[in-house]
Amino acid sequence: xxxxxxxxxGMTPFQRAALAxxxxxxxxxxxxxxxxxxxxxxxxxxxxFANVLGPQLTGETTAGxxxxxxxxxxxxxxxxxxxxxxxxxxxxxxxxxxxxxGEFDVALVVGAEKMSVPGLGLLHGGSKEIETQLGLVMxxxxxLRARRYMYEFGTTAEQLALVSVKNRRHxxxxxLAQYREPVxxxxxxxxxxxADPITRLQCCPTADGAAAVVLASSKVxxxxxxxxxxxxxxxxSGSYENPVDLARWETDRRGCLLAYERAGxxxxxxxxxxxxxxxxxxxxxxxxxxxLCEPGGGxxxxxxxxxxxxxxxxxxxxxxxxxxxxxLGATGCAQVVEIVQxxxxxxxxxxxxxxxxxxxxxxGGDQAADAKSCTVVVLSV
Amino acid sequence: MRASAxxxxxxxxxxxxxxxxxxxxxxxxxxxxxxxxxRAYFPRSSLCPNCLGETVEQELGSRGRxxxxxxxxxxxxxxxPAPYAVGYIxxxxxxxxxxxxxxxxxxxCLQIGVPVRLxxxxxxxxxxxxxCLRPYFTPVDAVAAx
Numbered sequence: 232x233x234x235x236x237x238x239x240x241g242m243t244p245f246q247r248a249a250l251a252x253x254x255x256x257x258x259x260x261x262x263x264x265x266x267x268x269x270x271x272x273x274x275x276x277x278x279x280f281a282n283v284l285g286p287q288l289t290g291e292t293t294a295g296x297x298x299x300x301x302x303x304x305x306x307x308x309x310x311x312x313x314x315x316x317x318x319x320x321x322x323x324x325x326x327x328x329x330x331x332x333g334e335f336d337v338a339l340v341v342g343a344e345k346m347s348v349p350g351l352g353l354l355h356g357g358s359k360e361i362e363t364q365l366g367l368v369m370x371x372x373x374x375l376r377a378r379r380y381m382y383e384f385g386t387t388a389e390q391l392a393l394v395s396v397k398n399r400r401h402x403x404x405x406x407l408a409q410y411r412e413p414v415x416x417x418x419x420x421x422x423x424x425x426a427d428p429i430t431r432l433q434c435c436p437t438a439d440g441a442a443a444v445v446l447a448s449s450k451v452x453x454x455x456x457x458x459x460x461x462x463x464x465x466x467x468s469g470s471y472e473n474p475v476d477l478a479r480w481e482t483d484r485r486g487c488l489l490a491y492e493r494a495g496x497x498x499x500x501x502x503x504x505x506x507x508x509x510x511x512x513x514x515x516x517x518x519x520x521x522x523l524c525e526p527g528g529g530x531x532x533x534x535x536x537x538x539x540x541x542x543x544x545x546x547x548x549x550x551x552x553x554x555x556x557x558x559l560g561a562t563g564c565a566q567v568v569e570i571v572q573x574x575x576x577x578x579x580x581x582x583x584x585x586x587x588x589x590x591x592x593x594x595g596g597d598q599a600a601d602a603k604s605c606t607v608v609v610l611s612v
Numbered sequence: 613m614r615a616s617a618x619x620x621x622x623x624x625x626x627x628x629x630x631x632x633x634x635x636x637x638x639x640x641x642x643x644x645x646x647x648x649x650x651r652a653y654f655p656r657s658s659l660c661p662n663c664l665g666e667t668v669e670q671e672l673g674s675r676g677r678x679x680x681x682x683x684x685x686x687x688x689x690x691x692x693p694a695p696y697a698v699g700y701i702x703x704x705x706x707x708x709x710x711x712x713x714x715x716x717x718x719x720x721c722l723q724i725g726v727p728v729r730l731x732x733x734x735x736x737x738x739x740x741x742x743x744c745l746r747p748y749f750t751p752v753d754a755v756a757a758x
Binding site for chain 1: 625626629653654655679680681682683684685686687688689690692696698699700702707708709711712713724736738739746747
């Protein structure tokens with residue numbers, strides 16, 4: 232995918248921000264990204280805004296136009312995107328293909344969520360879904376994967392918990408993460424059981440926040456030293472086959488393979504990965520889908536330290552969703568912001584030395600034991 | 613086809629999910645089938661996503677085996693008991709893997725591979741807060757013991 236570059240990136244702290252509102256968070260992140268790009272808003276040819284819960288929680292619909300207009304992005308196409316946890320990365324996917332088509336040279340992508348409100352409760356796959364009405368909440372969905380996965384591959388509860396230990400350790404170096412204190416294995420295993428075998432410290436917390444990126448054609452990005460190339464951006468949906476294999480995530484694997492194919496690389500070419508660790512088991516399964524280890528080997532991979540900062544292929548050096556929190560609409564953009572910082576060598580104490588190729592994987596939604604959306608972005612310098 | 617016997621003056625949590633078997637009067641899951649594609653669906657899908665032809669309702673039986681399970685210990689949604697159990701069941705009759713509530717009364721009986729059968733009881737409330745019937749699977753041995 233030569234020809235599309237990322238020239239600006241920024242994000243707010245992810246935290247429970249009682250006084251913040253959705254559009255305020257979005258503007259803050261967008262402004263950081265535009266300033267990072269050094270572009271006036273008048274040069275933005277299209278705006279993409281990702282958010283999930285605004286219409287439900289505060290009645291805010293088509294909030295994207297409100298955000299863009301306040302930043303001076305007017306008259307141009309503005310699109311609002313909702314695709315569950317992949318809303319931000321789906322907005323990015325749309326923007327990449329818009330720039331690639333030549334329809335415009337610069338696109339602003341903003342993902343934002345304000346979700347720390349009283350009584351939100353646990354997220355689910357949609358209130359009308361039969362599964363939701365039979366008690367399927369997100370932690371249960373991943374607990375069912377974990378149970379089956381452990382049964383088939385002998386993965387231990389300790390190996391699952393080590394994902395949280397690793398990512399919280401990484402987050403000690405990320406000032407924008409919500410939880411920056413390290414946790415021990417005993418603390419993770421001893422935290423309250425949510426849906427066995429998943430304990431509370433293996434579930435990503437709620438957060439408010441926003442993240443934004445500026446994309447540009449090669450014509451605009453040409454003289455920019457800090458531009459990062461987008462080698463692949465894919466989005467796919469679930470196959471919803473029945474019976475589904477809960478221990479091997481076909482949609483995840485399919486998305487990752489497609490991204491590798493488009494980028495012309497393989498797992499050995501990666502230097503740094505951000506993946507959707509909404510729950511500990513999720514990271515283990517995503518590392519397998521990415522081919523960072525053999526099927527069933529995700530527990531041993533994290534236990535052996537390969538995915539730790541300084542290891543063979545560091546995963547979620549930002550601290551991941553488990554440490555940052557998961558403002559739904561923002562997460563897909565925040566993962567990309569992290570990869571951009573890594574590839575620019577601007578990640579400070581959590582820098583993966585010499586990182587030149589990075590990947591951000593995200594999944595969202597829950598239907599028929601499958602994800603409704605999977606996105607993968609490959610970036611390089 | 614009416615929902616469940618006995619305590620069945622309560623409405624089902626949703627229409628068309630379970631009924632009473634014409635064979636033995638016990639609860640059964642209801643789904644649909646596309647004959648030309650030889651595919652079964654749960655919950656019922658009026659259109660076959662494979663050929664876009666119309667499906668017909670089909671009983672999916674009441675027996676299966678646990679494929680995976682978990683006991684949920686967060687504040688339960690929809691007035692479900694705390695804790696409550698859920699899982700995926702491989703149905704004997706059609707090979708479908710379906711999500712269901714499980715009997716949480718004897719969590720030690722919940723194991724992968726355990727044979728289960730369908731039961732229907734008042735469980736929680738519907739979206740408007742009214743009590744309703746929900747189906748759940750319970751280990752076969754536990755049924756025999758009661």
